[in-house]
Amino acid sequence: MKASRRKFLTSISMLAAATAMPINQFNFGSKEKLKIALVGTGIRGITFWGKRLVDEYADILEFVGLCDINPGRLAYGLEYTGAKCTTYTDFQKMIKEAKPNLVIVTTKDSNHHQFIIKALEMGCDVLTEKPLTTDEVKCEAILQAEKKSGKNLIVGFNYRWSPYNTKIKELLANKTIGKLTSVDFHWYLNTYHGASYFRRWHGQMESSGSLWVHKATHHFDLLNWWINSEPAEVFAFGDLEFYGKNSDFRGENCRNCTHQR
Ligand SMILES: NC(=O)c1ccc[n+]([C@@H]2O[C@H](COP(=O)([O-])OP(=O)(O)OC[C@H]3O[C@@H](n4cnc5c(N)ncnc54)[C@H](O)[C@@H]3O)[C@@H](O)[C@H]2O)c1
Structure with missing residues (x-):
């Protein structure tokens, strides 16, 4: 081949x-x-x-x-x-x-x-x-x-392919750390990456279903894949505190933004 x-x-x-x-x-x-x-x-x-x-x-x-x-x-x-x-x-x-x-x-x-x-x-x-x-x-x-x-x-779901993510899957599947009983999983977006969503359709609920769907779908997939599981129940809560209309650090669009530089 x-x-x-x-x-x-x-x-x-x-x-x-x-x-x-x-x-x-x-x-x-x-x-x-x-x-x-x-x-x-x-x-x-x-x-x-x-x-x-x-x-x-x-x-x-x-x-x-x-x-x-x-x-x-x-x-x-x-x-x-x-x-x-x-x-x-x-x-x-x-x-x-x-x-x-x-x-x-x-x-x-x-x-x-x-x-x-x-x-x-x-x-x-x-x-x-x-x-x-x-x-x-x-x-x-x-x-x-x-x-x-x-x-x-x-x-x-390409997150699975990052070599370290694939390695984690392998280690878990081989029971390298023994039997899993619970998992804590956090994923932090830096403000550069986060802001890039809110400059495009990705930040609009009607286009992306929110970042919970658009972005966190990667994280749910990764975790469920690692532990070979499917969710029985999912809920979320949050608020728009930093991006979008609630932030002073913004302009109407990039071309005329006073923060352009
Ligand atoms: N797996 C990843 O890591 C990853 C990374 C980036 C984007 N994505 C996904 O890729 C997809 C595209 O994202 P993007 O950042 O390239 O967006 P984008 O806005 O750059 O591209 C979307 C394209 O779709 C076209 N389009 C929209 N509606 C259409 C329609 N009805 N008929 C034909 N064309 C239409 C737009 O004109 C545009 O060219 C999204 O689903 C996004 O979630 C995945």
Whole structure:
């Protein structure tokens, strides 16, 4: 097996590691190149899933379509990634014409479900960025669509791949510290990283379901994966004390902000 195929399979297997789904159900191991279409040519779409796959895995996969509602981002994304494919502003048209095996969803969180469900219905496997979606109604609709389609759906919880996180999983699985009885888990966002969310749609409840969903979904995933568990009950409380409209350290937008420097 070529090194890039092995590396790609390993990283994708890590994503699927906590699901019951056998990884070989995806077409990743096939001799044919995997045909990929991506919707949402924003920062995550064109960097992590776009240029990286084009640069590192061109011998095992190819992009057959890129889609976004923003034609400027689409044109930039095509050039930046180096993908040799057609661009679309109509998602369904892309799936019909480009016939991908796998659809990668990197739009904003609140509309992941539209593309996941449509792609499954149209016979594609789907890899979506986290979070799967932003509320339980959309979540249920996705699960039903997955069941009905018989296709595979995977969520890109990449925190699992950090070498130290993978090592922790290994140590826990090997019972290196014995039997677990309880866990305390804290995750602190620094104000640089935190502020970056509140400058974009990520800080709007209706787009991201709040940082509890948008960001903490990583942390819930990591912890549940480490200890091989699923939550029985989840609740949260908090307030917006530092970011957004409650902070003096802000402007209407970056261009005219008095704190720009
Ligand atoms: N796993 C991680 O560590 C990680 C890191 C960053 C982002 N993400 C996830 O990746 C996704 C994208 O985030 P981003 O930071 O790249 O955002 P972004 O705003 O840069 O990109 C989103 C893109 O989706 C497009 N889009 C929005 N609605 C659309 C629609 N209806 N049809 C077609 N295109 C549409 C936008 O025009 C934009 O180009 C989010 O779900 C985010 O949570 C994950």
